[in-house]
Amino acid sequence: AQKITQTQPGMFVQEKEAVTLDCTYDTSDPSYGLFWYKQPSSGEMIFLIYQGSYDQQNATEGRYSLNFQKARKSANLVISASQLGDSAMYFCAMRGGGTSYGKLTFGQGTILTVHP
Amino acid sequence: GAGVSQSPSNKVTEKGKDVELRCDPISGHTALYWYRQSLGQGLEFLIYFQGNSAPDKSGLPSDRFSAERTGGSVSTLTIQRTQQEDSAVYLCASSVTSGKNNEQFFGPGTRLTVL
Numbered sequence: 001a002q003k004i005t006q007t008q009p010g011m012f013v014q015e016k017e018a019v020t021l022d023c024t025y026d027t028s029d030p031s032y033g034l035f036w037y038k039q040p041s042s043g044e045m046i047f048l049i050y051q052g053s054y055d056q057q058n059a060t061e062g063r064y065s066l067n068f069q070k071a072r073k074s075a076n077l078v079i080s081a082s083q084l085g086d087s088a089m090y091f092c093a094m095r096g097g098g099t100s101y102g103k104l105t106f107g108q109g110t111i112l113t114v115h116p
Numbered sequence: 117g118a119g120v121s122q123s124p125s126n127k128v129t130e131k132g133k134d135v136e137l138r139c140d141p142i143s144g145h146t147a148l149y150w151y152r153q154s155l156g157q158g159l160e161f162l163i164y165f166q167g168n169s170a171p172d173k174s175g176l177p178s179d180r181f182s183a184e185r186t187g188g189s190v191s192t193l194t195i196q197r198t199q200q201e202d203s204a205v206y207l208c209a210s211s212v213t214s215g216k217n218n219e220q221f222f223g224p225g226t227r228l229t230v231l
Contacts, residue, residue: 035219045207045222091159102147102166103175104220106159 002027002096006107013082014115020067021077021110023092032096034075035104036066039089048090051075082114118142120223122208128229129198137193137226141210148191149211149220150183154204162206165191166213198230 003026013019025034036048051059051066059066067076079086089111093104121140129135141148150162161175165185176182180198185191195202205227209220 037222043205044224045209047219047221050219093159102164102172103149103161104151104159105161108158 002029002032002094002105004092004094004105004107006092006110008110009108010111010113012113012115013079015084016081018078018080019082019112021079021090021092021112023075023077023107025073025075025092025094027094027096029096032094034066034068035093035095036064036075036077037091037093038086039091039109041088045091049077079112084114084116087112087114120208120210120221122206122223122226124226125224126227126229128231130231131200132197134194134196135198135228137195137206137208137228139191139193139208139210139223141189141191141208142221143189144212145210145221146188146213147211147218147220148185149209150191150193151207151209152204153207153225157204159207162193195228198228200230203228203230 005024032053034051038046038048049059049061049064049066051068058068063080065078089109091109092107095104123138146167149164151159153159163171163173163183165171180196183193205225207222207225209222211218211220
């Protein structure tokens with residue numbers, strides 16, 4: 001069985017500062033993918049970044065980077081230079097192999113609030 | 117191009133009635149997924165379709181829930197004899213294939229309220 005844990009129900013950050021959102025995972029699959037999604041108050045789920053379990057380098061997409069520590073089973077999202085528009089719910093998710101193939105398992109989410 | 121669309125955006129129904137929720141995936145996407153988002157349970161996988169393969173129904177919470185995908189495109193999620201605990205936002209997503217690195221694109225969701 002796969003499990004994603006996000007231990008921070010809420011996070012606050014000052015505009016223009018960096019923030020790290022934590023995500024740990026558990027799986028017995030040797031091959032898996034990790035995703036981060038953003039859900040603003042409007043409700044749509046927006047894909048941010050992807051990390052494959054065999055990728056040697058940490059993924060980066062603009063201001064988003066994924067701090068992937070495979071041995072610790074963590075996949076933290078780092079947002080640099082926070083903007084007011086970054087205020088939203090953030091979900092970490094995993095996609096594995098075997099019987100878990102295809103579907104995403106989500107964490108409980110972290111609400112990020114960016115202060116001006 | 118057009119994203120994933122869902123209809124209706126909101127649905128209010130009475131306990132015991134049946135409801136149908138519709139999803140139009142992105143054109144050319146072979147994989148389609150249904151998830152449910154509720155306050156108590158977070159985001160839960162329900163079912164997914166990949167091409168002509170048998171769907172993975174492992175997330176459906178009871179036999180009152182069913183889904184079909186016609187012609188490899190549009191999907192309908194049906195909930196029979198709705199209960200109050202079925203109240204949630206039902207999200208549909210699609211991806212090019214069900215490969216591990218293919219991100220899923222989500223629709224805006226259908227908010228279901230069972231009175």
